[in-house]
Amino acid sequence: MTLPNILFTINGNSHSVGSQTVNLTEDRGLAYGHGLFETLLFSQSALPLIDRHLLRLIPDSHLLGISLQSGDVQHYLNLFLEALSDQSITDGVIKIMVTAGSGGRGYKMPDTIIPSLIFSYNPLPEDTAKHRKQGVDVRLCEHFIGNGSTLAGIKHLNRLDQVIARSEWSHDKYADGIMLSVNGDVVEATSANIFVKTKEGKWITPTLDQSGVSGVMRGLLIDRIFPACDLSVSEASLTLDELLMSQQILLCNSVKGILRVNSVSSAMDKQLLALPSDHQSLMLCEKLMELYPHYQ
Amino acid sequence: MTLPNILFTINGNSHSVGSQTVNLTEDRGLAYGHGLFETLLFSQSALPLIDRHLLRLIPDSHLLGISLQSGDVQHYLNLFLEALSDQSITDGVIKIMVTAGSGGRGYKMPDTIIPSLIFSYNPLPEDTAKHRKQGVDVRLCEHFIGNGSTLAGIKHLNRLDQVIARSEWSHDKYADGIMLSVNGDVVEATSANIFVKTKEGKWITPTLDQSGVSGVMRGLLIDRIFPACDLSVSEASLTLDELLMSQQILLCNSVKGILRVNSVSSAMDKQLLALPSDHQSLMLCEKLMELYPHYQ
Numbered sequence: 001m002t003l004p005n006i007l008f009t010i011n012g013n014s015h016s017v018g019s020q021t022v023n024l025t026e027d028r029g030l031a032y033g034h035g036l037f038e039t040l041l042f043s044q045s046a047l048p049l050i051d052r053h054l055l056r057l058i059p060d061s062h063l064l065g066i067s068l069q070s071g072d073v074q075h076y077l078n079l080f081l082e083a084l085s086d087q088s089i090t091d092g093v094i095k096i097m098v099t100a101g102s103g104g105r106g107y108k109m110p111d112t113i114i115p116s117l118i119f120s121y122n123p124l125p126e127d128t129a130k131h132r133k134q135g136v137d138v139r140l141c142e143h144f145i146g147n148g149s150t151l152a153g154i155k156h157l158n159r160l161d162q163v164i165a166r167s168e169w170s171h172d173k174y175a176d177g178i179m180l181s182v183n184g185d186v187v188e189a190t191s192a193n194i195f196v197k198t199k200e201g202k203w204i205t206p207t208l209d210q211s212g213v214s215g216v217m218r219g220l221l222i223d224r225i226f227p228a229c230d231l232s233v234s235e236a237s238l239t240l241d242e243l244l245m246s247q248q249i250l251l252c253n254s255v256k257g258i259l260r261v262n263s264v265s266s267a268m269d270k271q272l273l274a275l276p277s278d279h280q281s282l283m284l285c286e287k288l289m290e291l292y293p294h295y296q
Numbered sequence: 297m298t299l300p301n302i303l304f305t306i307n308g309n310s311h312s313v314g315s316q317t318v319n320l321t322e323d324r325g326l327a328y329g330h331g332l333f334e335t336l337l338f339s340q341s342a343l344p345l346i347d348r349h350l351l352r353l354i355p356d357s358h359l360l361g362i363s364l365q366s367g368d369v370q371h372y373l374n375l376f377l378e379a380l381s382d383q384s385i386t387d388g389v390i391k392i393m394v395t396a397g398s399g400g401r402g403y404k405m406p407d408t409i410i411p412s413l414i415f416s417y418n419p420l421p422e423d424t425a426k427h428r429k430q431g432v433d434v435r436l437c438e439h440f441i442g443n444g445s446t447l448a449g450i451k452h453l454n455r456l457d458q459v460i461a462r463s464e465w466s467h468d469k470y471a472d473g474i475m476l477s478v479n480g481d482v483v484e485a486t487s488a489n490i491f492v493k494t495k496e497g498k499w500i501t502p503t504l505d506q507s508g509v510s511g512v513m514r515g516l517l518i519d520r521i522f523p524a525c526d527l528s529v530s531e532a533s534l535t536l537d538e539l540l541m542s543q544q545i546l547l548c549n550s551v552k553g554i555l556r557v558n559s560v561s562s563a564m565d566k567q568l569l570a571l572p573s574d575h576q577s578l579m580l581c582e583k584l585m586e587l588y589p590h591y592q
Binding site: 009157163 | 303305308310319320321322323324325326327328329330333360361393395396398401404405407414416421439440442443445446447453454455456457458459460461462463478486487507
């Protein structure tokens with residue numbers, strides 16, 4: 001078994017762990033985006049969805065040729081939590097980045113991959129409480145998300161589409177932007193998945209077989225939150241027209257939880273849709289906070 | 297003007313240059329693949345296509361929000377060449393990597409981007425002389441290249457498609473693999489562009505408006521090598537069927553130059569096409585070596 005190289009970063013200060021050091025200059029994560037990441041809510045010294053994060057990270061890393069063991073990640077994560085505890089840090093965001101390490105010849109992977117495992121901590125985004133309480137305004141992005149990738153669903157390090165889409169606006173009016181595929185289908189927001197209550201009153205979330213990230217919070221909503229509210233939800237394709245006729249829109253990710261969308265504007269700042277919250281949206285948000293109080 | 301942070305790497309040994317150091321752990325190149333790279337042939341202490349590399353790198357970096365100045369790159373490149381000279385290194389491959397540096401909030405870019413500029417040196421791939429002389433065998437990749445990206449053409453750091461495609465075979469029988477888009481169109485090889493002499497005797501190279509890298513050597517072939525041979529060449533879509541009925545196939549990149557393709561096999565190792573070299577292919581290869589002797 002190959003032990004990963006480890007790096008800890010707390011508020012921008014990095015230090016290596018153990019004898020093996022990470023040489024990021026030659027790292028395949030930097031060179032090609034050959035790796036994955038998880039972004040975890042760290043609340044009152046707990047990681048409420050850690051099991052779901054690991055259940056995604058480990059099999060997806062294998063899809064990229066990185067044979068990571070769950071036990072190893074857990075072991076170093078525990079050391080990282082101790083390092084945070086030593087600094088009296090109890091709340092924020094923990095990012096786990098896994099790359100294919102260095103080596104190989106160009107795109108060709110080395111015979112033995114020694115993964116790089118990077119744990120970093122940053123404070124919770126300032127607007128988190130406000131967004132959870134008041135909901136958010138969003139806009140449509142002009143930049144399309146690439147389509148037809150067999151890597152769809154994986155939270156890999158190739159995220160230029162999201163970077164370019166997020167660069168379309170710089171003010172704080174919009175919390176996020178909704179991204180469409182080249183086919184005109186709604187895929188996700190730049191940093192969140194999306195759930196929609198259609199004109200007909202059905203809850204759906206876009207299928208992610210062509211592009212997009214299969215989010216941990218998205219999975220939780222489908223598996224636990226919707227059933228706990230006695231609401232059915234299904235994965236389906238969603239056109240822009242259907243989005244703009246919807247009764248409710250929710251964004252979700254593993255850091256912020258569920259965010260009600262109050263309005264959708266065009267890329268030209270024209271409001272296309274206003275959405276007063278309904279009792280089903282509120283019930284879903286409250287159910288998450290009831291079952292997972294860390295998202296309060 | 298914002299000066300970039302600089303890192304030099306020679307055969308895996310890195311060192312910072314100047315007072316500002318590159319913190320790769322927080323670098324947007326690692327986090328999102330927010331950056332670009334150039335791979336240059338370094339031959340007899342010269343960089344034969346440096347002008348073309350810079351003419352691609354600078355405008356493409358601006359497309360990713362990185363306001364890099366050609367003079368800065370040239371300045372640090374000269375320092376890097378001095379460092380190589382100090383070690384009596386005269387031949388090999390120089391990689392210039394440009395990233396958006398650190399900062400920003402998630403996908404959102406920082407207000408001021410301080411680019412990271414990483415120069416690295418590695419020896420020429422061992423098989424270069426053999427491939428130039430004898431040509432290469434290639435296979436078809438099963439992994440499709442994502443389609444419909446407005447980032448098509450840019451040599452950015454989001455290269456997972458190429459990594460996954462290159463992982464489909466591990467032996468040395470095939471020098472490269474040909475990648476198709478989800479539409480079934482031929483796009484490029486994992487690390488080279490492709491030129492085809494069709495059944496009708498016309499030379500074409502796939503259009504790269506949907507995906508693929510607009511290679512420096514590809515540009516040189518179109519602008520200089522084909523005209524110097526009195527051959528016309530055009531950009532066009534190319535189906536797999538057309539590829540498999542072609543009379544000649546050439547691969548090209550800025551390190552290896554032009555490589556004749558001797559055979560194309562399926563992903564199941566079945567030879568689909570054998571291509572004895574014709575005088576036009578040989579003439580194109582010879583013209584490159586005549587005009588750019590570093591590719592001999």
